[in-house]
Amino acid sequence: MSDPGWVKFAVSGNVATWSFGGAWTIDHAAKLSRDLAEAGAPGSGAAVFDLGNLQQLDTSGAWLITRLGRAMDAAGIKVETRAGDPDLAALLQRVAETRDVLPAHPRRRNLSDKIAELGAGVETILLDSRDLVAFLGALVLALGRLSLTPWKLRWNAIFSHLEQTGLNALPIVGLINMLVGVVLAFQGADQLARFGAQTFTINMLGISVLREMAVLLTAIVVAGRSGSAFTAQIGTMQVNEEVDALRTIGLNPMDVLVVPRVIALVIALPLLTFFADMMGLLGGGLMCVVLLDISFQQYLSLLNQAITTDQFWVGMSKAPFFAVLIALVGCFEGLRVSGSAESVGRLTTRSVVESIFLVIIVDALFSVMFSYLEI
Structure with a gap:
């Protein structure tokens, strides 16, 4: 059995290094999410994700790592990934290419929307x-x-x-x-x-x-x-x-x-x-x-x-x-x-x-x- 997942954070110069290891699976997802929140945040313009010590990875773990990377991109921090196992790197890449599809909050319908729906219905008829x-x-x-x-x-x-x-x-x-x-x-x-x-x-x-x-x-x-x-x-x-x-x-x-x-x-x-x-x-x-x-x-x-x-x-x-x-x-x-x-x-x-x-x-x-x- 693989070791429980872990994450280490270190800063060298103006580069922050995030080291990921163990099993990043759904069994440890709650703990890993807390570890990421407690690890710290880089105060520099660059970050490195070191995946060399990863032993297991599923979509929940890949999503946690991807979420961290997207947060850094939004903050203007350039992220470099150092892959380990090619299969795990491929899964991480696949999850990273998938965008969130959460439904947007429905906009409140007003009178013009109802009139437009009525017009569309009449047109269909x-x-x-x-x-x-x-x-x-x-x-x-x-x-x-x-x-x-x-x-x-x-x-x-x-x-x-x-x-x-x-x-x-x-x-x-x-x-x-x-x-x-x-x-x-x-x-x-x-x-x-x-x-x-x-x-x-x-x-x-x-x-x-x-x-x-x-x-x-x-x-x-x-x-x-x-x-x-x-x-x-x-x-x-x-x-x-x-x-x-x-x-x-x-x-x-x-x-x-x-x-x-x-x-x-x-x-x-x-x-x-x-x-x-x-x-x-x-x-x-x-x-x-x-x-x-x-x-x-x-x-x-x-x-x-x-x-x-x-x-x-x-x-x-x-x-x-x-x-x-x-x-x-x-x-x-x-x-x-x-x-x-x-x-x-x-x-x-x-x-x-x-x-x-x-x-x-x-x-x-x-x-x-x-x-x-x-x-």
């Missing part, structure tokens, strides 16, 4: 919106090009995505909409009973499910389920450089990856919306039978009087637009993934948030338009 619109234009061009050459469509991919986004989503979409129908009927009957108008629960249920709730909830579920899957799948291909490989062999990623997903979702979401309408009305009907003391046949008869085909088509007409939005955002964010797994997770989350936000915005615009057209 505008740039992302521009890129998304450009991506939509590229999608339209790809669809137009493939409509002229339909034999180039990847039908196997379309049917595969149709199964994943449509058929496999039936259980969760049906369950959620059935439960929402139950909740709407229960809450509606409870509130309308105060005015003696419980029978209007069926009107409220039919209109709200067919016009808004079924298509909106289905779109949100699909955005979280299928939109995120699109981003994750394409993003993983980006990380694995598979998208670059497609371009290398002459295939357009828009034709191969984006168009099949968009077409599949445009087909699947209206079908899911129809299924959601039926499940929402079924769940609400079961609750109406219990609360209103009517038979299921009476419920269907009253429902037929309360709603029209216009209510049904208002909800169904929104589904293709929601499908394009969800698929567009999912594929757009997937192609923006950089070469890291962290980027896949971040942009997948972003894809879901953006899809749901845009779906709600477009749904609000549809509501205003239908109100203006008195539909």
Whole structure:
């Protein structure tokens, strides 16, 4: 075992000599730091670090010696190092070349900083919106090009995505909409009973499910389920450089990856919306039978009087637009993934948030338009 580290200080003329020996390791770091503080300080313009007696050195010991040297440099004292063991000298040199990376104290943020952050956020939103619109234009061009050459469509991919986004989503979409129908009927009957108008629960249920709730909830579920899957799948291909490989062999990623997903979702979401309408009305009907003391046949008869085909088509007409939005955002964010797994997770989350936000915005615009057209 090496001797504990030690340091000796001597002055000869105008040169101060610091002799280091023993084991300068983390086990003795506290003692060595005190020894350096007690050894004294040169009152001259030159100093010599003699490392010939060092037996062991680790980064903590090298940092103590480096810290002393930097303090002398700051005081204008020229330091000369006399190395002993080449390996120990190399470690000391490596530590000396490494600068401190302690974080600076954060500056207090003022109003101008907050305004700058707000401006940067708005700029980011505008740039992302521009890129998304450009991506939509590229999608339209790809669809137009493939409509002229339909034999180039990847039908196997379309049917595969149709199964994943449509058929496999039936259980969760049906369950959620059935439960929402139950909740709407229960809450509606409870509130309308105060005015003696419980029978209007069926009107409220039919209109709200067919016009808004079924298509909106289905779109949100699909955005979280299928939109995120699109981003994750394409993003993983980006990380694995598979998208670059497609371009290398002459295939357009828009034709191969984006168009099949968009077409599949445009087909699947209206079908899911129809299924959601039926499940929402079924769940609400079961609750109406219990609360209103009517038979299921009476419920269907009253429902037929309360709603029209216009209510049904208002909800169904929104589904293709929601499908394009969800698929567009999912594929757009997937192609923006950089070469890291962290980027896949971040942009997948972003894809879901953006899809749901845009779906709600477009749904609000549809509501205003239908109100203006008195539909």
